Each structure stands twice: as structure tokens, then as C-alpha cells.
Amino acid sequence: MSEGYSIVSLDEGESQSELECLPYGVHHDGEGICLLLRMGPHRIMLDCGLPDISPLAKKLKKSARPDNTPLPADIVLVTHAHPDHARGLLALHKTFPLLPIYASVVTCKLLPLNWLDKKSEENRALFQPLELRTTIELKENLTVELFPCGHLPGAVAFLLTYTTSERSYKLLYTGDFFLSNSRLVEGFRLEELRGIELDVLIIEGSYGTARHPHRRNQENQLAERINRAIAEGSSVLMPTPALGLGQELLMLLRSHHHFTGRDIDIWVDGNVAAGCDAYLELMPHLPPSVQNFARHQPLFWDERVRPRVRRLENSQRDNIGKSPCIILTESTTDLSKYCQQQNSSWLILQPEKTEIKAEHYSELGTVESYLLAQHSDGPGTTQLIHNLRPQHVVFVHGSAAYLADLTGLEELQNRYHVHAPEIETLVQLPIGDTFLQPAAPDTNYEGELTQLDTAILITLSEQIKNDPRWQQFADTGLIEARWQGEELVLRGLSPRELLNQNSDRNIWSSLDCCGTCKHQRGQRCWNTASPLYNFKVTLEGYCPAFEREEQ
Known part of the structure; x- marks a missing residue:
């Protein structure tokens, strides 16, 4: 390059x-x-x-x-x-x-x-x-x-x-x-x-x-996942950068139909709260729709209108997690300090393609990622x-x-x-001069497809291993395939996904739920007859289109 x-x-x-x-x-x-x-x-x-x-x-x-x-x-x-x-x-x-x-x-x-x-x-x-x-x-x-x-x-x-x-x-x-x-x-x-x-x-x-999907689709998928977690009795912990994404999430939670009027506490901690204060001083520079919103109710801090948005003070930390709530905190914070309540359930949602490393928090609860592109x-x-x-x-x-x-x-x-x-x-950067364009990097890999009686083998050139993304793709040796139009897209399954699937499958093996449904793959529903089709699902969830996976 x-x-x-x-x-x-x-x-x-x-x-x-x-x-x-x-x-x-x-x-x-x-x-x-x-x-x-x-x-x-x-x-x-x-x-x-x-x-x-x-x-x-x-x-x-x-x-x-x-x-x-x-x-x-x-x-x-x-x-x-x-x-x-x-x-x-x-x-x-x-x-x-x-x-x-x-x-x-x-x-x-x-x-x-x-x-x-x-x-x-x-x-x-x-x-x-x-x-x-x-x-x-x-x-x-x-x-x-x-x-x-x-x-x-x-x-x-x-x-x-x-x-x-x-x-x-x-x-x-x-x-x-x-x-x-x-x-x-x-x-x-x-x-x-x-x-x-x-x-x-x-x-x-x-x-x-x-x-990427349309921005509104990204927001709806994220809101749906948070809504399901709250309905299942889990609290949601969202580590974010201090500036930008945290404030976007607060506005989404305050204005999305899943949450307006709901008896939920949204706690904001650390530098994310400082970022909110800074935004309030910038009101004349924010879009007219935001200024109009702020004329009718506070932009961020609001204990009157539900869902309530509050700063997380030290005196309130002992009560966090006793009932389902949402916490926004800076991504560099030690997340374990929020998950102290016994018998409390946590969903940790981290943004995709950031420098946040939350994998080692898997013992605190379910760790998932979401896309809300910036x-x-x-x-x-x-x-x-x-x-x-x-x-x-x-x-x-x-x-x-x-x-x-x-x-x-x-x-x-x-x-x-x-x-x-x-x-x-x-x-x-010569302007107007003759320029010899460097050869384009070769990012396509030729391979062969062999159809057997009970399986299909896809063989690729070993040159694909030279790409730095290969190690992560092939980490577990397991892949998931899905159609995207006329093209077949392959995705490597991460160790975390595999661990979550295996541990949850043991818990719900005797139940009729998404975890034992034959249409659930990669924690997503692929049954076109289901209202959850193409949505990410919780393994304990259920819909009328359930079909048990054959053992």
C-alpha cells in the first residue's frame, strides 16, 4: 500500500x-x-x-x-x-x-x-x-x-x-x-x-x-435490543467515548418510542456526563430540531419526564442494578464497579469498530456489540x-x-x-502532470467449490492468510454463511460468540426458545416466517414460529 x-x-x-x-x-x-x-x-x-x-x-x-x-x-x-x-x-x-x-x-x-x-x-x-x-x-x-x-x-x-x-x-x-x-x-x-x-x-x-443499513434502522435495532434486555429484567451497561456517541445514545433513549414514558432510570457517569454539560452550552449551534426539543423538556438531565436521566453520584452506586436500568459511562472505566449487586443480570453493549476492549468483562454478564455509525x-x-x-x-x-x-x-x-x-x-501531489498510478492491491482470492453428498467444501488460496484480518476470522475454525442477494457471505465465529452459545444452550436445552430453535444461527433469527426474522435474538426468547433443532 x-x-x-x-x-x-x-x-x-x-x-x-x-x-x-x-x-x-x-x-x-x-x-x-x-x-x-x-x-x-x-x-x-x-x-x-x-x-x-x-x-x-x-x-x-x-x-x-x-x-x-x-x-x-x-x-x-x-x-x-x-x-x-x-x-x-x-x-x-x-x-x-x-x-x-x-x-x-x-x-x-x-x-x-x-x-x-x-x-x-x-x-x-x-x-x-x-x-x-x-x-x-x-x-x-x-x-x-x-x-x-x-x-x-x-x-x-x-x-x-x-x-x-x-x-x-x-x-x-x-x-x-x-x-x-x-x-x-x-x-x-x-x-x-x-x-x-x-x-x-x-x-x-x-x-x-x-x-451500512440506514441510520434509522441502526437506531431501531439497538433500541430493540435494549428494550428486550429491560423486559427480561437485565440492566444495560454501555461504555462509550466521552464525547459524541454517549450524547447520541442519550437522545435516542429519550426520544425512541420503546422508552418514552417508561419507568426507567438512565444513569450517566464520568466524562460522558461532562460531555453532556458541554453540549448544553452549545445549544445555539445544535440543529433546530434539538433546540425545539430543549424548549419543551431538558435535553439531558431530567428527573421529571420518563425515562429519567440522572448523573450517577457515589451515594447512589449501592442501589444500581436492584431494578433494571441503563448506565452510560466512559469506555476506559472499570465496568466491574457497576455490577456489584448479587443476582443482578447485566447486558454490556459496546460499539463496533472502536478501541474499547470489553471482552474481559464477559464474567459480569452478556457482552455484545452494536452498530451506530459515526x-x-x-x-x-x-x-x-x-x-x-x-x-x-x-x-x-x-x-x-x-x-x-x-x-x-x-x-x-x-x-x-x-x-x-x-x-x-x-x-x-503533482497537479496536472502525468502520473503513473500504482498497481491496485489484489484483494480478491480465487478458490474452488466441491459439492459432496453431505457437505460442501470451499477451498481458497493460502494467500488469504497474509491479510491481517485472517487471524480473527479463523480464530475458532467455525464460520457462518448467509445469502446477500446473489452472493454468499462468510463470517468467522468469535470465541465469545461460541462461549455464549454453548453455555446458554446447556441452560435452555430443555426449553422451547431461540437457543434451541433450528432457525437461530449466530444469535440471529433466519426464519422468514418469524416476526424476529433477521433480528438479533436472545437465546431465552421465543416466537410462534419456533421449530426445535434436531439432535
Whole structure:
């Protein structure tokens, strides 16, 4: 996937290209996002989610300030306040206090949530706010314009324009983006950017080429699972990032028909509660529908309207779990401290494709994952690219395998110069020059199918083992197959799924329930005659279409 460029400085005069990008972090293994961009004589740092900023000090350029202080860039632009894009900013400011850091007005208010353990005065006036949809001159012949891009309040895409005597160069950096509307953020409006004659697009590829159900379907499936758990007498524990997803979940729980008016307590703990407080201060910047909701009842904290939403205070912890409730807490918290009640049942729901590692909490209760996407899927990503039609597309923010899937798409290879650089690998972005596109990575694997009397064998090339995803896919040696249109999709069963199925099957072996139904596979119903068809089911559940699995 690397294009083979050597690591070089981004100082002007060392390259024939006006545009270059040197990634210090591309979020392959959770290291965060940090890109150093050169446009002519200007060096722009895009985000700083590095936990260690020491690589930024290796090659310093003397600034244009009177004291000639060496700086790792001329300016810093921050797309939004999530830690993987912002956790290194405080250290960056302390090390280079003269380096200007810009972000949207809302992001400037949310960024201090990344350093709640620091003194408040350390977070003041570190960031310079920029207005939305306004052309702002940052340096001579260099302007920026900010466009809201969904995902999180205050999240923006930066449109940078560098003008020379010959032409203008335009580059758009999306950061994290989401085309769909979510509960608290409006989606990225493509119509605002059409026709800008873009040269370079730096874009995230968090979900690779995966296709997601409609956002409302995702919400309904999650609400249905929580509703079933509450009905079965279980409490629900939801570890989430402190900012963004936690607040989206609260709005879903407060407004979904499964929960409105229900006698349920929703407890919010730790930094998720601090994130809620920060949102309340941003009310004028939230969508009109949210502002209208807040005119009639509190957005988050409400002990009057059911379901009740409360902060979890230390005095209340001993009562948690005595009756079914829902707890939202930060993903880094020790979850065992919530599950202290004897004979209480817990469902731990963790979001898919995050850095949360909750497998070791399986002894506390049932651990499951859910999809409530905060980024655009593969079709949304390609839709944005085709609307903007840049010469170069640079993919960052995603696993190496997912980014390889995107760079290998024929529809992109045939139209654009596609890059997915490794850390500290320079990407030169010549505009208008002849460009030899690197060969697309081979992500298809040939095989053979053999139909026997009692089984079907599928044989694949051993090259598939070279993909880092293979180890997880083949961990248990068991797979599940299902039809998706005319294609057959294979999925590896994880040890956790296998353990849950086996342990629960022993408990309910004598009962008529989903756990012993022949149509239940992978804890999902595949009986088209059942009202639960294609839904994830609890093994103790039951429906009239039950048919016992033959022993």
C-alpha cells in the first residue's frame, strides 16, 4: 500500500511539487491522526492526535516571527475535538507556545474536555476560533474555509487554497465526516462543495468499503435490543467515548418510542456526563430540531419526564442494578464497579469498530456489540469523492486492510490518483502532470467449490492468510454463511460468540426458545416466517414460529 517515497523534509525548494503531505499518524493502530501538509512555502499541520509529539520536533523550520523560533509548522488546523485528532494539542502548545492553533468556534469549546484532569487555566485561550463558511486568509496567498461535516458538533472540513501567479491549488481535508443526519448533528452537505475544482482530497476511510443499513434502522435495532434486555429484567451497561456517541445514545433513549414514558432510570457517569454539560452550552449551534426539543423538556438531565436521566453520584452506586436500568459511562472505566449487586443480570453493549476492549468483562454478564455509525460507510465515502472529482485522493484514518480495500476499488483507480500512505512516508501531489498510478492491491482470492453428498467444501488460496484480518476470522475454525442477494457471505465465529452459545444452550436445552430453535444461527433469527426474522435474538426468547433443532 505504501508508494515507496523516502522520508524527506517538507521545506520549500526541495521538491518540484507545490503540494506534499507527510503523515505522522494515520490511525492504523490507534496512534491518532497528524498530517504535515506543504502548499508552496506554507506548512500546515492537520490535526494532532498523537499521544507522543516527539516526532514533530525532529525537523524544525525557523518561523517568520521576529524571534525566529523554530516551529514544526506554520499553523495547525484542528477538524474536531475527538482525542484521536486532538490529544496531542496541549503538549504541542506547551512545547511550541508560539504555534497558532485554529479550529471552529464549537470545537474550541469542546477541546478542553480532552484534558479535564488539567488545571482550567491551562486550557484557556489555546485555540483561535474560525467562523464557518467564510474565506479567511491565514498566510500570504493561503486561505481557508470551514464547512460543517457531520460526525460531531463543531467538526469541519478544511478547504485550503494556495494561489500563485500561474494558478490556484485547492485541497480539502475532511477529518472525520458523516453524510447522514444523526440525533445531535446535521450531516455533511455535499451541495456546498460541488463545483470547487478540487485538486487534492484527504479523506478518512474508517469503514473501508463496508455498506451500512440506514441510520434509522441502526437506531431501531439497538433500541430493540435494549428494550428486550429491560423486559427480561437485565440492566444495560454501555461504555462509550466521552464525547459524541454517549450524547447520541442519550437522545435516542429519550426520544425512541420503546422508552418514552417508561419507568426507567438512565444513569450517566464520568466524562460522558461532562460531555453532556458541554453540549448544553452549545445549544445555539445544535440543529433546530434539538433546540425545539430543549424548549419543551431538558435535553439531558431530567428527573421529571420518563425515562429519567440522572448523573450517577457515589451515594447512589449501592442501589444500581436492584431494578433494571441503563448506565452510560466512559469506555476506559472499570465496568466491574457497576455490577456489584448479587443476582443482578447485566447486558454490556459496546460499539463496533472502536478501541474499547470489553471482552474481559464477559464474567459480569452478556457482552455484545452494536452498530451506530459515526462515520460514513464505503458508498458514502465514494459518493463524496465522485461529487468533488479531485485529481488526488489520499486515504487516512482506518486500518491498513480497510484503506487497501478502498484504494483497490476499480471505480477510484480508473478516475483518480489514489494514495494510502504509511507513517512518515512523503506523498508528493503533482497537479496536472502525468502520473503513473500504482498497481491496485489484489484483494480478491480465487478458490474452488466441491459439492459432496453431505457437505460442501470451499477451498481458497493460502494467500488469504497474509491479510491481517485472517487471524480473527479463523480464530475458532467455525464460520457462518448467509445469502446477500446473489452472493454468499462468510463470517468467522468469535470465541465469545461460541462461549455464549454453548453455555446458554446447556441452560435452555430443555426449553422451547431461540437457543434451541433450528432457525437461530449466530444469535440471529433466519426464519422468514418469524416476526424476529433477521433480528438479533436472545437465546431465552421465543416466537410462534419456533421449530426445535434436531439432535
